[in-house]
Amino acid sequence: MQHKYVKGFLISFLFAVPAYFLGQFFPLIGGPVFGILLGILFSGIKLPHSCDEGIRYTGKKVLQYAIILLGFEMNLFHVLSVGSQSLAVMFCTLSTSFLTAWGIGRMLGLDPAMTTLIGAGTGICGGSAIAAVAPVIHAEDKDIAFSISTIFLFNIIAVFLFPFLGHLWGFSDLGFGMWAGTAINDTSSVVAAGYSYSPEAGNYATIVKLTRALMIVPVCLFFAFLTSRKKSKEEHFKFTKVFPWFILWFVIASIINTSGILPANLSHFLGSAGKFSIILAMSAIGLHTDVKNLLRNGLRPILLGLACWIAVASVSLLVQHSIGLI
Numbered sequence: 001m002q003h004k005y006v007k008g009f010l011i012s013f014l015f016a017v018p019a020y021f022l023g024q025f026f027p028l029i030g031g032p033v034f035g036i037l038l039g040i041l042f043s044g045i046k047l048p049h050s051c052d053e054g055i056r057y058t059g060k061k062v063l064q065y066a067i068i069l070l071g072f073e074m075n076l077f078h079v080l081s082v083g084s085q086s087l088a089v090m091f092c093t094l095s096t097s098f099l100t101a102w103g104i105g106r107m108l109g110l111d112p113a114m115t116t117l118i119g120a121g122t123g124i125c126g127g128s129a130i131a132a133v134a135p136v137i138h139a140e141d142k143d144i145a146f147s148i149s150t151i152f153l154f155n156i157i158a159v160f161l162f163p164f165l166g167h168l169w170g171f172s173d174l175g176f177g178m179w180a181g182t183a184i185n186d187t188s189s190v191v192a193a194g195y196s197y198s199p200e201a202g203n204y205a206t207i208v209k210l211t212r213a214l215m216i217v218p219v220c221l222f223f224a225f226l227t228s229r230k231k232s233k234e235e236h237f238k239f240t241k242v243f244p245w246f247i248l249w250f251v252i253a254s255i256i257n258t259s260g261i262l263p264a265n266l267s268h269f270l271g272s273a274g275k276f277s278i279i280l281a282m283s284a285i286g287l288h289t290d291v292k293n294l295l296r297n298g299l300r301p302i303l304l305g306l307a308c309w310i311a312v313a314s315v316s317l318l319v320q321h322s323i324g325l326i
Contacts, residue, residue, distance in 0.1 A: 005053060007048070007050050008051040008053060008054015009055075010054075011054070011287065012054070012055055012281075012284040015283035016282075018034075018038065019037075020279050022034040023279065027188045028156060030127070031275070035280070036283065037149075037286065038286060039285060039286015039288075039289065040286040042286075042287065043287050043290075055284045055287050058281055059281050060281075062281045062284070063134065065246070065274075065277055066131060066275075066278045066281060067128070067132045067247070068246050068249040070250065070253075070278075071249070071250040071252070071253025071254040072253045072256070072257045074213065074214065074250075074254040074258070075254075075258050076214070076254055082204075082208055086178060086182070086208055089178060089319045089323075089325075093182050093183065093316050096311050096312055096315040097119045097122045097123030097311065098123060100119070100308045100312075101116065101119030108303060113139040113140065114139075117130045117144065118147050118150055119308060121147055121151040122308040123219075124213065124215050125187065125212060126155065128213060129213075130147050131144075131278055132246075132247065132250075133220060136220050136223045136224050137227060141288045142290060144282075144285050145285060145289045149301075152186075153302065154305055154306070155188075155189040158193060158309075159189050159192045159193050166197055173200035173204065175320060175326035176197050176201045177197075177201040177202070177203070177204030178204065178316070178320055178326075180205040180208075180209075181208025181209045182312070183313040187206075190205050190209040193205070214254070217250065221244070
């Protein structure tokens, strides 16, 4: 790390540490949400200009390094274990999330970057997906902050609502696990909802959720391609400039972990480092967020998040019903 980034990095780190422990104490909220909230809370503090570059670096580059480290907790065999039926559900829910985000986002007049991030967070895996897609589409800090906050709101609601509806409608453990794994965003919320339903549902929901997280790869490549198309008229444009190289390293990290050549405790440590790095990056993004810009958007991102959430949950149930899982 260059010397000019150190001060801003350390300032972000000071906020990330309490956010991490708050996330451990309140796992349903999670460290990234606390990180961005603490950052926003103190964003009005006048910091030395020498901190600015380091805070921007932490919010962008460290975010990419975090995604790479998360690959060391991914196991590609999970894709095979959930079977073709669950992959069909994932494809349909992912498509629904982005189509809903695009359509409703245009109706609400929201920034395309924000609609993309909310669509990715709802369709893939919450904060991790937002963290992965944001640098590919060059999203601004305010878009990331609003997207993370919106996804968090519906994660909390889902933890309490999904098990209640599952019992009300008499879902099997397999059916509920599939529903929770494809329609709830954050991993901690999926685990909480799944295991509150039954141990079997919790196990299956977790596997589905981990497999769903791998959709980060094709989605990021797709948006990299779209970005390259938009910039193709620029002089001396090169696709390698917009290609998300950190996603390639994420895949390599996943392959390394799947191969079993690393000790399990080392893989767990690297994955945990990735999760902390996301908290660190979110703290930096919070510090660099203009609260006035956030307030101007009002309830529109929440309405978009609600529309995407309902659409994904409904499509998951419809597809499962059509293939006989529920």
